[in-house]
Amino acid sequence: MNNIVGQPVSGTDYFERDIITRLIYRRLDSGSNLFMAAPRRVGKTSIMYHLRDNPKEGYAFIYLATESIDDAELYFKRLFDALLNSEVVSRKVKASEKSKGIFEVITDKVKKIGAFGVEIELQSKTEEKYSDIFLELMKKLDNEHVRIVMMIDEFPSTVENIHKKNGETAAVHFLKLNRTIRQESSGGIQFIYTGSIGLPAIVNRLNTPESINDLNQVEIPPLSPEDGKLFIEKLLNSAKVPYESTAIDYLLEKINWLMPFFIQLSVQELVDLYDQNKTKINSEVVDRAFDRICNRRNNTHFDSYYNRLRDAFSEEDYQLALEILNIIAERNKLSKETLFEQLQSKGEQRDINAVIESLEYDGYINLQDGHYTFNSPILQLWWNKYIRV
Template identity: 25%
Template sequence: MDNIAGPPVEGDNFFGREADINTLRELLEHHDLLLLGPRRIGKTSIARALMRVMREAGWRVVEINVATCDDERAFVEKLETALRQETASLGDKLWDSVGTSLNAIRARIQVIRIPVPGAGSLGVELRAAPTKDWATVASELVALIAGLDQRWLIYVDELPIMLLTRIIRGDPTTGVERVRRFLDWFRNDVRGLPGAARVRWLVSGSIGLDTLVQQHAMADTINTLRQVTLPPFSEPEVIAMLDRLGARYGLALAAADATALLAGIQWLQPYYVQLAFSELRGLLAAQPGAAPGTLIDATIEQVAQSAAYNDFHHWEKRLADQLAPATAGHARALLGQAAATREGARVELLLATLAERLPNATAEEVQRLFVDLRDILLRDGYWGANEDAEGRRYRFLLEPLRRWWLRRNTP
């Protein structure tokens, strides 16, 4: 197993998660899945591991990453290309029967009409010619594969990025309506197709689609997608993972050192284990002969710093992506309080912080906003709740992120 910290991992480099894969596999029998979670928790990696399992079980599987799709047509185009590739391997006879239909659909994709942002009805009229609504064409495409005697898994990665940053941001006039239509297509049109149950969808992304649809009062549009999350590893799993990495790089950690490393990370998602292992290797290379145990604190500090310019900014940015500017500011203020100590902040202090920022709000309004933000921050993996004799505290799940956050908010 290689020490990879960043890109999706596959094959021997994919560690553990057997139970999660089994759960997803069982759920897929009857559900479409929505796998949301912060960056780097291993969504793409597990989706690919699941695809492999499903393929072995006789399913047809395709993956599309729609992060760069500017509009619905680009989405349909991407889906068509992926399905074309997959159906090409079906064998001559089946391919002959779908190939012609796919060609016809491809021609229809060319004339899909997409609303022109800000152009009003005039802009639409200018694009005369026979046009097709993207949803009709997309449904034809799905109906085509649903009609084959096969089960399908379609993995759509980064859908929230397409919906939020491309469509809602890119089209302030009708973007929200278009997103609603898109999600409605998923929920109603696709599921209404004959043979729809043969086609399963796994949608994933690092921006909270759940938060996004709540903000725009369209939570109903995703209620047929079964939400799944990736839990952190248990301590024994991480110890086993460190053993495997240690064997590969000749870096065996004593049990106490491994425990200290875990205590420094706190939130045992495999990415942070990989990152810590890689930093430890770096420190050992710079100080050959040093006992690994003497470098654990430095390793954790390194993780908090080295990730600074790429990963941790994402945690800040996704608040701004998902929430209205003022609300994102409130969330950052709460997290600023929670970052002050490893133990986190008491709920009374957090409420007082919000109240101070909202001088005109009633206590009830402050409380309601707190509960909303609290739940978003819980769901998105920023903090967890801890109960002790003195009451409830909210504390960062990932210790290196807390240190980063604290440093960023300290002048």
């Protein structure tokens, strides 16, 4: 197992997350379409790679990242490109005459539009559109023999892009079109959407929460302490770094929010320290590693948490979100009442609750026993050092 810090992992570098895999299959088995709600860097893309590469019997997964797409028709064109080029189509075609017939008609129609060249192809008024043909496919295709799951990474960015380029009406229409397509489905194709900007925040801003209310929301929990320990030990063993068992428990406590990324970041530091000093990892080395993590050199990783706020909030809410995070980072732990008092004493008139909820939902902070804290002490350290200045 290699310690990959930053990029999505696949193959033997992936640490199995059984709970989430089982949860996703349970939902898919029941015919749901899913939205993986999760903040940055919790492993969404890696989970989807894992599903794609190790499908359960009867499933085929297609992964598609759509962050650069800014047009509804282009979106469906890309879906067709990915689908029609995948081996699952030939599996379905071989398995049943009915599927064969469906795909022949669909492929023919898609090819016909494709013959016009991109511009005409996307705006085509006379011919059928890609979205029409996709709807037709969804209506006809059933899940006999194999279910196709299209995993759309960065879907919320596509909605934002369409919004920016073609306006609010176009974005709302796109969301509703996707909902229609899901609702008309005969079950042959299901969707998992995800992205590093929260979809609920975007649809709320567009005043169309109903456009995604059919999606089943799946949350990605951190690793359990047992799994966290196993993951750390695997990474250290692979790197041939010796450690005291108590140091691992100490590290787990310090990381606290056991998302693979924060574990990898810490282990990377431990391995570097071992390489320099050849000291068996103990609590003292763990402390040193922690100090080093918040060194500037790692800040591209943390910057994404900071920058993401700009995309996730309106300008005014963004300022309030920063203020809230600054207060919690500084105080470490503070009661809900104190936080509200502090914000109101600064004359804050905005909907404080809504912004706090967003921050909780996006994985920055949590409320426990009436007190707010950062989820990740590592992020908190970095925040205090570089953002709250």
